[in-house]
Amino acid sequence: MVTLFINDLQVSVEDGTTLLEAAKFLGFPIPTLCHMEGLTPYGACRLCVVEIGEGPRAKLVSSCTYPAEQGLRVRTASARVVKARKMVLELLLATCPQSKIIQDLAAAHDLRQQRFKQEYEDCILCGLCTRMCEEQMMAKAIGFRGRGENRSLGTPFDIRSEECRLCGGCMYVCPACQLRCTYNEPERAVCGGCANLSPPCLEKDQFDDMMCYMDPCVACEQEAEDKG
Amino acid sequence: MERLRSIEDLEALRKRLISGRDPSIPTIVITAGTCGQASGANDLIRITKRELLEKRLTGKIHLRITGCHGFCEMEPSVLVEPYGNFYPKLSIEGMSKVIEAVAKGEVAKDLLYADPETGEAVEKRSDIPFYKSQVRTILDRLEQIDPIRIADYIETGGYSALAKVLAKGKSAWVIEEVKASGLRGRGGAGFPTGVKWKLLSKQRDGNGKFLVCNADEGDPGAYMDRSVLEGNPHSIIEGMIIGAYGTGATEGVIYVRNEYPLAIKHLIIALRQAREQGLLGEDILGTGFSFDIRLVRGAGAFVCGEETALMRSIEGKMGEPTQRPPYPVQKGIDGRPTAINNVETWANVPVIIAGGAKKFAKIGTEGNSGTKIFSLVGKIRNTGLVEVPMGATIEEIIYSVGGGAVGDKKIKAVQTGGPSGGCIPTARFDLSIDYDSLTQAGSIMGSGGMIVMDEGTCMVDVAKYFMNFLKDESCGKCFTCRKGTQRMYEILDDISKGQGTSESIDLLEELANVVKDTTMCGLGQTAANPVLSTLRYFRDEYVEHIESKKCRAGVCKELITYSINDDCTGCMVCVKACPEGAITGEKKKLHVIDQEKCIKCGACRSVCKFDAVDVT
Numbered sequence: 001m002v003t004l005f006i007n008d009l010q011v012s013v014e015d016g017t018t019l020l021e022a023a024k025f026l027g028f029p030i031p032t033l034c035h036m037e038g039l040t041p042y043g044a045c046r047l048c049v050v051e052i053g054e055g056p057r058a059k060l061v062s063s064c065t066y067p068a069e070q071g072l073r074v075r076t077a078s079a080r081v082v083k084a085r086k087m088v089l090e091l092l093l094a095t096c097p098q099s100k101i102i103q104d105l106a107a108a109h110d111l112r113q114q115r116f117k118q119e120y121e122d123c124i125l126c127g128l129c130t131r132m133c134e135e136q137m138m139a140k141a142i143g144f145r146g147r148g149e150n151r152s153l154g155t156p157f158d159i160r161s162e163e164c165r166l167c168g169g170c171m172y173v174c175p176a177c178q179l180r181c182t183y184n185e186p187e188r189a190v191c192g193g194c195a196n197l198s199p200p201c202l203e204k205d206q207f208d209d210m211m212c213y214m215d216p217c218v219a220c221e222q223e224a225e226d227k228g
Numbered sequence: 229m230e231r232l233r234s235i236e237d238l239e240a241l242r243k244r245l246i247s248g249r250d251p252s253i254p255t256i257v258i259t260a261g262t263c264g265q266a267s268g269a270n271d272l273i274r275i276t277k278r279e280l281l282e283k284r285l286t287g288k289i290h291l292r293i294t295g296c297h298g299f300c301e302m303e304p305s306v307l308v309e310p311y312g313n314f315y316p317k318l319s320i321e322g323m324s325k326v327i328e329a330v331a332k333g334e335v336a337k338d339l340l341y342a343d344p345e346t347g348e349a350v351e352k353r354s355d356i357p358f359y360k361s362q363v364r365t366i367l368d369r370l371e372q373i374d375p376i377r378i379a380d381y382i383e384t385g386g387y388s389a390l391a392k393v394l395a396k397g398k399s400a401w402v403i404e405e406v407k408a409s410g411l412r413g414r415g416g417a418g419f420p421t422g423v424k425w426k427l428l429s430k431q432r433d434g435n436g437k438f439l440v441c442n443a444d445e446g447d448p449g450a451y452m453d454r455s456v457l458e459g460n461p462h463s464i465i466e467g468m469i470i471g472a473y474g475t476g477a478t479e480g481v482i483y484v485r486n487e488y489p490l491a492i493k494h495l496i497i498a499l500r501q502a503r504e505q506g507l508l509g510e511d512i513l514g515t516g517f518s519f520d521i522r523l524v525r526g527a528g529a530f531v532c533g534e535e536t537a538l539m540r541s542i543e544g545k546m547g548e549p550t551q552r553p554p555y556p557v558q559k560g561i562d563g564r565p566t567a568i569n570n571v572e573t574w575a576n577v578p579v580i581i582a583g584g585a586k587k588f589a590k591i592g593t594e595g596n597s598g599t600k601i602f603s604l605v606g607k608i609r610n611t612g613l614v615e616v617p618m619g620a621t622i623e624e625i626i627y628s629v630g631g632g633a634v635g636d637k638k639i640k641a642v643q644t645g646g647p648s649g650g651c652i653p654t655a656r657f658d659l660s661i662d663y664d665s666l667t668q669a670g671s672i673m674g675s676g677g678m679i680v681m682d683e684g685t686c687m688v689d690v691a692k693y694f695m696n697f698l699k700d701e702s703c704g705k706c707f708t709c710r711k712g713t714q715r716m717y718e719i720l721d722d723i724s725k726g727q728g729t730s731e732s733i734d735l736l737e738e739l740a741n742v743v744k745d746t747t748m749c750g751l752g753q754t755a756a757n758p759v760l761s762t763l764r765y766f767r768d769e770y771v772e773h774i775e776s777k778k779c780r781a782g783v784c785k786e787l788i789t790y791s792i793n794d795d796c797t798g799c800m801v802c803v804k805a806c807p808e809g810a811i812t813g814e815k816k817k818l819h820v821i822d823q824e825k826c827i828k829c830g831a832c833r834s835v836c837k838f839d840a841v842d843v844t
Contacts, residue, residue: 084742
C-alpha cells in the first residue's frame with residue numbers, strides 16, 4: 001500500500017494504482033478522453049493532467065498513467081492545471097468541434113473562446129479504438145500509422161483487415177464522433193455532435209473520407225433491411 | 229587475429245605493436261569521416277596510395293586514414309605527423325606536392341593553413357587558433373587511430389582502462405570512480421552517470437540487465453556522436469564493457485540511426501574485431517566475465533532518441549515514449565532493467581578509468597566536470613567539432629575557437645541544443661556552458677549542437693523552422709505535442725507572412741507554455757523552447773513582423789521587397805539571373821524590378837557585384 005495526498009486529503013491505495021484511480025476513489029473529478037477502465041492507460045489526450053511535487057519542482061503529469069508514489073502530493077485542480085486543461089480543450093475544440101463529448105467538456109470547463117483556425121477532424125487519435133480492438137476484442141485489426149501531423153489510424157494499407165469481425169467496439173468507445181454510427185434507428189442516429197440531419201452513412205459520398213470500419217455499417221444494413 | 233587470453237596477453241600485444249613502429253617515420257593522416265569523404269578525402273586517399281606505391285615510398289612514409297579531426301570547414305585536410313603540419317582544403321595536385329615535400333623531409337609552405345587575419349602560414353597545427361583554444365580529450369583520439377584497425381586503438385592505449393578494471397576485479401570500484409569523476413550524461417539532460425549505474429547495479433533481475441548506447445543523434449546541425457562513432461568506435465565498446473562490469477549488465481545494445489552508414493560500418497567491424505580478440509563476448513581476457521553488444525539500427529524517427537521511445541524501438545515496436553516512472557533503470561527493454569547513455573558519455577568512460585577520476589574532475593567546473601564536444605555550425609568562420617572544458621563561455625567558443633562571424637554581418641544569437649533548445653542572444657554570450665546555466669537561460673545543453681546566427685537570420689523564421697521540424701517529428705501520441713506544435717507553426721507562419729495580430733504573440737506564448745507543461749516526454753516538454761526563447765530575447769522582432777509588417781533580416785518573403793538602387797551599372801547580370809523575367813532594363817541603364825512578377829528568390833541580389841539590389 002502507498003499513502004499519498006490528493007488535494008491535501010490522505011489516501012492509501014494499492015501499489016500500482018494510478019493517480020486518476022486514486023483521485024476517483026476520493027471523488028475528485030478529472031476529465032479524460034483516452035481513458036477507459038479495462039484498457040491499458042495510454043496518456044494521449046492530456047486532459048487528465050494533475051500537478052505533483054512542490055515549489056520549482058512542481059510539474060504536470062497525466063494522472064491516468066502516473067503511478068501513485070509514497071508521500072506524493074497531488075493537486076487535481078490547481079490554477080496551473082485548470083489553465084492547461086482549458087488550453088487542451090481549446091485545442092480539442094479547434095480540432096474536433098463536432099464531438100458532443102468535447103463540446104460538453106468545454107462547456108463544463110467554462111471555455112468561452114476558440115482562438116485557433118477551425119478544423120473539422122473526425123479523430124483526436126486518443127487510441128481508445130486500437131486498445132479496444134487489441135485488448136478486449138483480441139483482433140489488432142487497426143492501429144496507428146505515421147508520426148507527427150501525419151499520424152493516423154487505420155488498417156494496414158487501408159485494406160479492410162481480415163482480423164476485423166465488425167464488432168463495432170472501436171466505434172462504441174470513440175469520444176470524437178461516437179454517436180455517428182452507434183444507433184441503428186434512423187431518427188436516433190441524428191447525431192447531436194455532428195449535427196447530421198440524416199443517418200450519416202446513408203449519404204455515403206458525403207462521408208467517404210470519414211473513418212468508418214463497418215463495411216457495410218449498421219445503419220446502412222438496417223436501411224437495407226427496412227426496404228427489403 | 230589471435231585471441232587474447234589474459235590481461236598480460238593484451239599488454240604484450242601492445243608492447244609488440246609499439247616497438248614495431250618507428251616513430252621517426254612521417255605519417256600522412258587523412259581525415260575521412262563522412263564530412264571528409266563528402267569533400268573529397270577519398271580522392272586524396274587514392275592518390276596517396278598510388279604515389280606511395282609508384283614512388284616506392286611505402287617504407288618511408290606511412291599513411292593513416294582516420295575519422296574527422298574536427299575542423300570541418302577545412303576538409304579535406306591532411307595532417308603530417310610527427311611534425312604536426314596541417315594542410316587544409318587539399319586538392320589532388322596539392323596532395324602530390326605534400327607527398328613530395330614529406331618524402332624530402334620538407335614542408336609545403338604554400339599549402340599550409342594561413343592565418344585569416346595575417347595571412348601567414350601556420351606551421352604547426354597546435355598553433356592554429358581553432359585547435360589552440362580547445363581541450364581535446366575525446367577528439368584527439370580520432371586522429372590517432374584508423375577506426376577499422378583495432379591494433380591502432382590498442383597501440384595508443386586502447387582497452388587499457390578495461391584491463392585496469394579487470395585487474396582490480398571490483399565492480400563497485402568502477403561505479404565509485406565514475407561517480408567521483410562527476411561525469412554527467414552528455415545526451416542533454418545531464419543526469420549523473422555514476423548515480424544511474426549505481427541504480428542499475430542495485431536492480432536484481434534474473435533475466436539480465438541491459439546497457440544501451442544512444443546513438444540516435446537527430447538534431448539538425450549536430451554530428452558529434454557520428455564523428456566519434458566513425459572515428460573511434462572502440463572507445464564506445466570499451467566504455468560499455470567497463471559499464472557492464474560495474475553494473476552487472478549482461479547485454480549491450482548500440483542504437484544507431486540508419487542515416488549514419490559509415491558509423492554503422494565501422495561499428496560492425498569494431499565489434500567483430502573486439503570479439504575475435506577476446507575483448508568482447510564470452511570470457512573477456514580470460515577473466516570469466518562475459519558481455520556482448522549488438523547493433524540496432526534506427527528507422528528514422530527523431531523521437532527515438534528519447535529513451536523510452538528508443539527502448540520501444542529496440543523491442544521492435546513503434547517508437548513512442550511511455551510514462552516515466554517506471555524509469556528504464558527499473559523497467560526497460562522487455563521489462564528488464566536498462567541504463568541508457570549517450571555516445572559521448574560512453575566515450576568518456578575509458579578516459580576516466582585510465583586517467584583516474586580525480587584528473588577528470590579537475591577539468592571543467594564543479595558540478596560540471598570534463599569536456600564537452602560541440603558542433604559549431606551556421607554563420608561562423610570555423611565550422612566544425614570543438615571540444616572545450618565545461619564552463620567555457622559561449623564567447624570563447626564562438627570568437628576564440630570559432631573565429632567569429634563570417635562576412636561583415638554581426639553575430640546575433642546562438643542556438644544550442646537542437647530543436648528542443650533555445651536561442652541565446654549576444655548580450656548573454658558571457659554565459660558559461662554547463663547544464664544548469666543553459667537551462668536557466670531558456671535553452672538546453674542538448675547533445676551539443678550550436679548554430680550561430682547573424683543579422684541575416686530572422687528569429688521568427690528560426691522558430692518556424694524548428695516548429696516545422698518538430699511537428700513532423702513529434703510521435704503524435706500526446707495530443708498537446710502533436711496539435712500544439714502544429715498550431716504553433718500555424719501562428720508563426722501567419723506572423724512571418726504579416727498576417728499576425730497583436731493577440732498572436734499572447735496566444736503563441738500561452739500555447740507554448742501549456743505544451744511545455746502537459747506533454748509526456750522530453751521532446752514535447754522542450755518543443756516550446758524555440759518559441760519561448762526567441763520570444764524572450766527577440767520579442768521586438770515578432771512585434772515588428774506584426775505591427776510594421778517588416779522583417780529586418782530580409783528573410784520572410786511576404787514582408788520584403790527587392791529593389792534596385794542607384795549603384796546599378798546596368799550590367800544586365802540580374803536580368804539574366806531572374807527566373808521570372810521580372811527585371812527589365814537596358815545596358816548601362818538603371819534596371820527595374822517588376823514587383824508583381826518578383827517571387828523574392830534573391831537570385832538578383834546574389835549575382836549583383838555592385839550591391840545594387842536592396843531588400844527592405
